[in-house]
Amino acid sequence: MCIEMFSRKSEGPRCPEVIEAYRDYAPPFKVGRAVRRLVDSVDQRHVHGVRSVVLTNLAALGRDQRRRKGKSRGRTFTMEQVLGRYHPAWKGGEAWIELFVDQIFKNCPGWFTRVPPLREMTLGRTLFHEIGHHIHRTQAPEYREKESVADAWVRRLNGRYARERYWYLLPVALVLKAPVDLARWYFKRRGRITTA
Numbered sequence: 001m002c003i004e005m006f007s008r009k010s011e012g013p014r015c016p017e018v019i020e021a022y023r024d025y026a027p028p029f030k031v032g033r034a035v036r037r038l039v040d041s042v043d044q045r046h047v048h049g050v051r052s053v054v055l056t057n058l059a060a061l062g063r064d065q066r067r068r069k070g071k072s073r074g075r076t077f078t079m080e081q082v083l084g085r086y087h088p089a090w091k092g093g094e095a096w097i098e099l100f101v102d103q104i105f106k107n108c109p110g111w112f113t114r115v116p117p118l119r120e121m122t123l124g125r126t127l128f129h130e131i132g133h134h135i136h137r138t139q140a141p142e143y144r145e146k147e148s149v150a151d152a153w154v155r156r157l158n159g160r161y162a163r164e165r166y167w168y169l170l171p172v173a174l175v176l177k178a179p180v181d182l183a184r185w186y187f188k189r190r191g192r193i194t195t196a
Contacts, residue, residue: 016096020032020056038128045139046131049094072147099130105119129153133146
């Protein structure tokens with residue numbers, strides 16, 4: 001098992017540590033550094049109380065843990081379908097987040113992990129979802145389904161990260177988004193005409 005830690009050198013409040021703990025697995029790129037950048041982009045008050053972000057793979061879990069099942073949004077899932085988990089504070093300990101790097105990039109082609117914006121936004125989607133669970137539990141409780149609340153935080157935090165880090169790609173994104181919006185408008189209008 002390989003363990004590597006990345007911590008932020010700052011004078012302010014303690015930021016979560018990023019710990020890599022894999023078993024017989026080599027990540028496709030320097031995932032720890034990418035996650036450090038993602039965590040640093042989040043406002044300190046949102047990650048207050050999160051001790052660490054552990055990057056691991058499914059094989060690092062014990063046999064009993066890998067066989068566990070859970071429920072989310074009314075559906076049963078197995079650990080092979082889990083990309084990350086939020087572990088809330090318990091018995092005086094701090095909360096922590098676990099990301100399964102092998103599962104996050106399981107279905108991605110090799111070239112995908114060589115393009116920084118794509119791989120970081122993919123990692124960010126899972127990391128920010130788990131941070132969203134932390135925010136929902138500790139700072140901004142809402143009376144909605146908890147997965148929906150976490151997904152809302154993904155859009156907010158991932159959008160902020162993209163605007164700060166990859167601001168120069170925004171014009172390209174707008175150009176690519178325009179035909180999609182136009183097609184959506186056309187088919188929506190066409191649907192109204194045929195049903196009237």
